[in-house]
Structures are given as C-alpha cells and as structure tokens.
Amino acid sequence: MLRLSTALLAATLFAAPAFAGERSAPTADCPQGVLTLSVLKPQNNPPTPVMISAWETANKCMKIELNEVPFGQLADKINVLAASGNPPDVVMYDGPNTQTYAAAGVLLPLDKYFPAGLKADMVQATLDEHTYEGKIYSPGTQQASLALFYNADMLAPLGITPPRELAKAWTWAEALDAMKKCQKGEGDNVTVWGLAPSRFGNATPGFVYRDLLFLRTFGDPKAAPDSSAYKTYWALSRDAKTAQGWINSPEAVEGAKFYSDLFNVHKVTPKAGIPNAFQDKKACFTIDVSYFVAGLANNDPGFKWGVTPLPYAKAPIVHTGSITLGVMAKGKNPDEAAKFVLDMSTGKIAEDYNRAARALPVMKSIAAKMTELQSYPLNIFLEEVQQWGHPRPPSPHFAQYDKIVTDALRDIAYGADPKTRLDSAARSLQPILAR
Amino acid sequence: MIAAKRRAILHWAAVTTFVGPFLLMLLMFQYVPVVRMVWDSLWDFALLNPDKRTFVGLGNYLDAFDDPDRRQAFAVTFGFAFGVVCLVIPISFFIAIYLNGRLPARAVVRTVVFLPVVTSSVVIATMWVFLLDPTNGLINGAIAMMGFKKLAFLTSKAQALPSIIGMMVWQQTGFATVLFLSGLQGIPRDLEDAARVDGCGWWQRLRHVVMPLLGRTTVFVVVIMTVFSLQAFAPALIMTGGGPEGTTDFIAFDIYQLAFALQQPGLASAISTLFMLVVMGVSLLQMRLMRSEWSY
C-alpha cells in the first residue's frame, strides 16, 4: 500500500507540469503555438458552442477552454478566483456586478480595445451598467426582460385572453385572478399550478432579478423623492449607501406580503422547484425571459402558448441587464481575451446568437437588422426594456445586496413575516453598504 | 568528548529527520493559519483585494456579538448538535445490542448501517434533498401512500432543522453503533451470565450490568457526535442555503458565506476565533467528564 502510494505520488509530481502552460508548441500554421483561453461561464448560458466554434474557426491559433458552473455558484466562484493567482482569462458574469468587480480591480477596463463608435452603438442602459468611474468594462452580449408566458389551451376554456400590449397590461390582481381560475387541484393534489416556480438563480424563490420586482412595482417613481413610494420603486438609495427605508418601506412590505400570499395564502405557486413545469403542462403561467420563446419554438411543448407583459401593482417595472462577458484583470492574456469578448458581443457572431436565442441585442446596429423584434411576441420584451426597464439597484456592493435580498425574499416566500424579514435584511445590508 | 558531541549531533539529526517534516507541516498548515486568523480578525478588508485593509481592533468581535444573525448561527449549530446526540445515542445503542446478540442477519445489518458512514456528506446531502423534496420526494411519496398529508420539510421554518437532524442521525448511526459494539464486546460474558443465574431479566441485565459498564463509551460517543455535528457544512450549502430564516445557518456555513459571498473575511475570522474557543472549551469539558468516568 505504501509502495503503491509512493509510486502514485511520484507519478503525479512528474505529471503535474502538464497542467501548466497555456500555449502549445509551435506548428506550421501557428508559429507562436496554439493559445488556450480559459472562459468561466454559468451552465446553460452563452457563449454557446456555436459561438465558440465560429470563433475558433476564425482564429485558428486559439482555443477556448470552457469552465462551467451552475448560475447560483457563479458569483462565489468569481470572488474566490479573483483572489487567486490563477484566474480565468474571461468570465461571463451577471451584469450588475460590473461596479463591484471594477471597484475591486477584478475586471480589466476595455477602453483601449473598444473600436471607435462601439460605445455609441450600445443601448444606453447597458452602457451605464457596464461603466464605472468613466471606464467601460464590458460591451454586453444581450439585454433581457421578463414577461408572463401562458398556456393558451388552458386559458381558452376559461374565457381568459391576456393582453398583448403594454398599455393594457394586467395588474397583479387581474393576473392572480387568472392564475387562481386556471389552477387544478388543491393541497397535496395540485396537478396544474397557476404560476410555475422560478427556474432562475438558485431555483428556489427569491431571485432578485425576478422577485424583487414584486416589491418595486408597489412603489412610484413619480412620487416625491423623500416619499416611501419613491424609495420603494428604487429599492436602494441612489447613492447606494442606504437600504434602510428603501428595501423595507411600507410599500415594499405590502409588495412582500402580496408575494408571500402567492405561496402561502392563494397557493398558486409551489415553494420548491419543478423542472420544466410549464412545458410539461404542470403550470398555466410562467415568468421568463425572451429566450424562453426560442426554447418553446425549438422544442414544441404540444400546446398553444402566448406572452403577455409582466403584470404590475402600482408602477410597471422590469429589470434590465443580463449576464455579460468581461476580461479578468489578473489574466495572463488580456489582449486575446479582450478580442474574444468583443467578437462575442459584436458583429456576425453576436447577431447570429441574438437571432437564434431570441435575445434582445445590446448593439443598436444588430437590433435594426432583427425585424422580428418589432412583432409579437418579441416586441413585448423590447418595449418593456424601453418603457419600463431599470437596472437592478446599482451599487459597488451589488453582489452582497443580491445575496442578502435573495435570502430575505426566499424566506418570505417560505412564510416569514414580510416586515420583520425585510427589516433584518436592511439591517444586515447597512454596514456593508456603508463601507 | 568529540565522540559524545558527534553522537549528540547524530542524535538530533535523527530526531529532526524523523519528527521534523511532520512538525513543520503541522506548524505551517495548522498553527500558522490560527495565528493568521486571530490577526485577520482585527482588520476590516475584502477578499477581492486583501491588501486594502483598516485596523478595527476588536470591532469585528463586537459586531459579531451584536448581530442577531451570528448569535442565531451559534444557537442553530449547538441545537443541531444536541438534537443529533440525543437521537443517535439511544438508536445506535439498541442497534449495537441487536448486533451483539445471537440473532440472524447480523453481518448484513452491520454492513447496511455502516454504509452512510463511508458515503460522503455531499452525496448524502444530495440524496436527502431529493428524499425530502416536498412535491416529488421519496419520503413524501411514502407519506402520501400511507394516506397522510405531505410535509414541507426544508421549505418550512419549523421542519428544516429537524429534517437535517434526521439526516445526520441516519448518517452517523453506523459510526456510533460500531463504537458501542466494541464497548459491548469488551464486557465479559460471565458478568452477564452471572446476572442471568441470579434471575435478572433482559431489561434488568441491560440496565444494571451493561449500561453502567458502557459509561465511558457513551461519553466518548457523545464527544465524537458533538464534534461531528458542530462541523456540519454540506447540508447548509447543498440543501437549504442556511434558510429558511437562518434556521439551518450552521457556523461553518456562516463563516464561508461571510468570507466569500459577503466579502467580510475579517468578521469571518473573528467568528472563527470565537467558534474555535467554544469548540475547544466543549471538547475539554467533555474530556474532563470522560476522565472522571474512567476512575471507577
């Protein structure tokens, strides 16, 4: 046993150098050798294999090594990797973190790599999100917004036809009514849920991108700036220093109560995830992004479906921003990494991706070519971004905000008292924001 | 004289060669981090750029005491350990008695009970996420089949911690059983036989002969189970994320979250230091108890 282990130990020590060195020996085609770029990305998200192979075909002397982690573990992984001496070259991260990562020196500013005119081509919301202290950190691959998908075959017999225009969008009261009517079975025997469980983030309730909207929509951007309605709408002070009174205002608590009631009183949506609930006809409605359209179009679920704008309570709102590519500041191949990021986000590769995935492009030049954005159902997502869209609360501490608020919303969904739980979230956030 | 010196040099050379490497590694990877932990606990900084730091003295400790979430993490962790110990001891004791008897299928039972001990905490937590799933889980499947109402398990504030205690008991019973079994096998048969001759029944023999002789083993099992339970981490990460409402926020997980997700390694170090002191205290106390048990 000892001898065997010693032999193995020796074998590994000799084998170890095989891990090091990202550039292979020179070949006839590539006198400098083939460079392997490492890319960290969340599973089931772009860059897709199609994009990667298109890029590798165009750049013969470069290879991409994909490292995939579940979306819910991405932020932790980036935090750990950034502190390490061996970070990946490129990361696909959630857009609102740009400020956090830029402030900490995790991401490389890309200004010197940006071709002239590219910034002007970007949608303003994305440009703002990815700019920190005057420097740009990511071009952005896509924009996204949430809308309410419905199973038309289930709603038709009930005489329910959801609206298709933003101006006629349902309020949450109307949407809840439809969900209740459509639900089949009760207690342990629900066969069809009114609203499918969230598939986002942790696949438990609470994901800020989706579920913070339930609170924000109870606020009002047109109210006086010192009113609690105004604060509720923004969910974090505009200087990103105060959560107290913004995340736990009376209106936010009202929103949280409504959100909690969906799970605990009306019971139109389950607390635990059910994979593919909507596609498997186990739910009438689901809240999802525009690429879910592509998913349904490519894998016919066997029923008629439709899209209606996201319901609202007092002021309509959707979150803008999506995951995006950045270059790690401590990576060893910044030039090649920047080229990869820009190629993925602009030109033909980005256009093909946006079209295939039904994603909303960041580049206005690409959007202009995609006529499908002007017609149902994609127009709903686009108009939502343009008319109702706001980023998740911008802050150099977004990562922490995201985690603490997600945990609070999850607990509220599981039945915690909305006010107590939001108060404790505000309290936990305060020292972090104040730093 | 020179020969003596030479012998002394050789002697210490041998000592260094044999004991040195072990000691060096131990100092480097256990004691240095402890010192570093205490040092870091006096600073406020982020892991993303650890060089930018401010000295806060005992500020992190004050924050830790002040914060109900941190106090809850301590309460949850020790409550968990208490629950596990209270259940594991009787269950494993009776399985050990069963295995020590002359009943059939002992080998099978011993193997089966021990399986979770060799299974990793990750796999066990994973298995149990699905066993406990409120809609499609095996346990709720069984409950529904018997005509009862399905339980919420991990999504319920009241049931989450008990569910994880149940899982931990399932996981650790084999270990405790083996410890009890080796204790039982150390009891001379003639003692029991003598009691039988005196007309003692099964329960009386158990109560008055076996149990007193297993005192030391029992204290030992309590120590081991306490230490294991205090280390719980995987269940929080994989099954609950510490929720609902912090009811499964084990200290090890809390430390991990604070350091890596919330970027407060200073505070995490302060809590680590406190946790270390508490665990050392508990271990010492239990060892003391054990020593007094030895003396009869």
Add this chain to the structure above:
Amino acid sequence: MKRASVLAGAALVLVVILVVFLGPYAWIVASSFKPQFEIFRDLNPISWATFIPANPTIANFVHLFVNRGVGRALINSAIVSSCQVGGTLLLCAMAAYGLTRIRFRGANFVFGVVLMTFLLPIESLMVPLYMHVANLGLQDTLPGVFIPWIASPFGLFMLRQAFEDLPRELDEAATIDGAGHFRIFWSVVLPNVRTTLATLALVTFLFSWNAFLWPLVVIASPRNQVIQLAIAQSVSIGQLPNWGETFAGATIATVPLIVLFLFLQRYFVRGIALTGVKG
C-alpha cells in the same frame, strides 16, 4: 413460544433497518438509470418500479462523462486521495518512530503540540488557511488540496500507539546487528505494523475522497475539480437540477468507496472504532 416472538421482533427490526438504510440507496441507484420524467412518474404511487428501472438507460452517465468532466474529476480525486494517503503514512510513521524509538528531550512537548490540534475545528480555519495556501501559490492546484492535511494528528496518534505496542527487543536486536535508524524503521518496525498502516491508509483515503469544504474553497477551475465538487455542482441549490444526472453523479462518487468497504470492511470498522476508542 417466547423464542418465536423474539425472532419475530428481530425480523421486524431487521426489515425496518433494511428499509431505512437501503431504501434511499436503492432509489438513487435505480433512478440514475432513468430519464427525469420516469423518476417523477414512478414515485406516484411508490411501487416496485420506483426501485427498478423498467427501461434502464445509461444516458445520464454518458452525459456526465462527456459533458460534465466527471471522468477528470474521478482521476483528480484518485490522485489527491492517493497522495494524501502516501504522504500521511510516510510523515506519520516517521514522526511516530521518532517519538517512540529515538528518546529525545521535548518529545512529550511535541506530542502535546500535536494533541492540541485535535481540538482545532478545521472548519474555522478555512479562510486564513485559504489565504495562506494562496500565498504559497498552491491555490487551485491538486497538491493544494491534500498537502495541508498530510501531517495528520490522528495518524500520528494511531501509529504511535501501534509502535509503542511493538516489543523493543525487536529493534534492540537490529541495533546490535549494526542497523541504523532508517534500516530499523523500514525493515523492522514498519513490516510489523502493517495492519495499522492499512487501517490508517483506508481511513485517510475515506476522509480524503469524501472531503468537501476545503476542496470547495481551494479549487476554482473545473479541470482541477475533485469528484465531490463535481457532484455538489450538479445539484446544489445553484440551479434546477436534472434529477437523473444528479443521481448518476452520486452513484459514481459513492460506488468506489462502497466496493472498497465491502471488501475491506474489517479494516474500515477497526479504523473508525479506533478514532473513537483512542482519540
């Protein structure tokens, strides 16, 4: 009559234990050979189909190996665990020899220092240990996973006990024959504590293979991933899991240990009991 009721009681206990301890494993393993919708379908109601796949498929396993890099993770785990076993045996055996066979001043103090580490909760050391290992340039490397743990206080404790139990006449005879410390250590002492070494090797392997928190902290890139991380990744609350695939991963991670356990049960049980009786 009484004998019969005792037997009936024992049989009942037997059935309960088997169901409680084997049921979950049976479900996981059977489900790993099923597509997701069959797993859900076969649960309502529970029947033999819940535990026996009607149309077994290895698609889940194939996907894990092809797309999730589980093969790589298994190899990494094997490397890490073997190195940890090798390193622990060597370091602990040498130190145990030094402490029991070379009488030196301060030996008791050294042993005291070692015993103290028993009391350190490893979980609390993760953050400083991570920063320390990062400073040494070992983060996100396989050696970084096992090197911090090879100086195992438990291993030293166990071997020291075994060395003490060896009669001194053995090495005294060898000294008279002119053997040095290395000869005595390698040719006289080690061969006589083979069983203890094997036990320590197994227990170390078990802990190393199953370790989770430290690899989670120290390993970042998937190519250096160990099996427990790969499994945790496909489940954790990080995403909506694919049930079949997750079960397949759990099966893969567990089967090597269970096979090892079934063949070497005696050593395992002895080793585990030792952690208790002598710890």
